[in-house]
Amino acid sequence: MTYDKNAPCAPQQAHRGRSGMLNSFRCRRWWRGRRVVIITNSQICASTVQNAALRTMRPYKFTLGVTYGTTRAQLEKLMVDLQAMLDNSPYTNKGTNIVRLTSFGDSSINILISASLTTNVYATFLQQQNDLNLNIMDVMQADGVDFAFPSTSVYIEKN
Numbered sequence: 001m002t003y004d005k006n007a008p009c010a011p012q013q014a015h016r017g018r019s020g021m022l023n024s025f026r027c028r029r030w031w032r033g034r035r036v037v038i039i040t041n042s043q044i045c046a047s048t049v050q051n052a053a054l055r056t057m058r059p060y061k062f063t064l065g066v067t068y069g070t071t072r073a074q075l076e077k078l079m080v081d082l083q084a085m086l087d088n089s090p091y092t093n094k095g096t097n098i099v100r101l102t103s104f105g106d107s108s109i110n111i112l113i114s115a116s117l118t119t120n121v122y123a124t125f126l127q128q129q130n131d132l133n134l135n136i137m138d139v140m141q142a143d144g145v146d147f148a149f150p151s152t153s154v155y156i157e158k159n
Contacts, residue, residue, distance in 0.1 A: 057093055057116040058125045060132065065108030065148040066140075075101060078143045079111065085135050086115050091128040093118055108148030 066078070079099045086097035096116040103110045113136070117128050140147065 055120050057096075057118060058120060058122075059114070060092075060117050060129060061112075061114040063102065064111045064113050064136070065105060066111065067146045067148045068109060070109060070145050074143060074145050075109065075111075078140065078145050081139045081143055082111075082113065082136065085139055086113075086132075089115075089132065089135070091117050091119075091132060105148075107150045 066075070070078075079101065083097060083099045086092050086099065087094065093116040096114075098112060098114040100112045101109065102112045115132075117125055119125050119128065
């Protein structure tokens with residue numbers, strides 16, 4: 001963010017019971033393709049700005065696809081074991097862990113895995129994510145459940 005002149009909105013701003021001087025600034029962020037995105041003063045005045053650098057946790061969330069050959073008993077055991085693995089992990093914020101069967105995809109039974117990891121440092125997050133992913137592989141192997149991969153069946157009709 002680069003700071004600029006005072007904002008063209010009211011000098012005293014109140015937000016959630018707090019008031020103070022609002023200084024104008026123009027936000028610039030580099031995206032893919034080296035494109036600059038500029039947020040104007042009026043957009044800043046009209047919205048709430050959240051500083052992601054101040055967060056204490058990072059989200060860990062993805063969909064795990066398992067094969068359709070997995071039985072209900074295997075699915076239930078897998079979800080219980082994955083939930084226990086997340087709950088017992090020193091990397092996850094307790095109470096944020098979710099393991100749920102969410103949908104039946106084209107090639108897989110989909111399980112949502114979601115947690116908040118206890119770091120905001122990106123390198124540490126990547127290491128924690130790596131360790132949790134390997135633990136998920138261990139749980140799946142122990143439960144006899146296989147990862148699904150996209151596939152297509154082609155049926156040829158004989159005339």
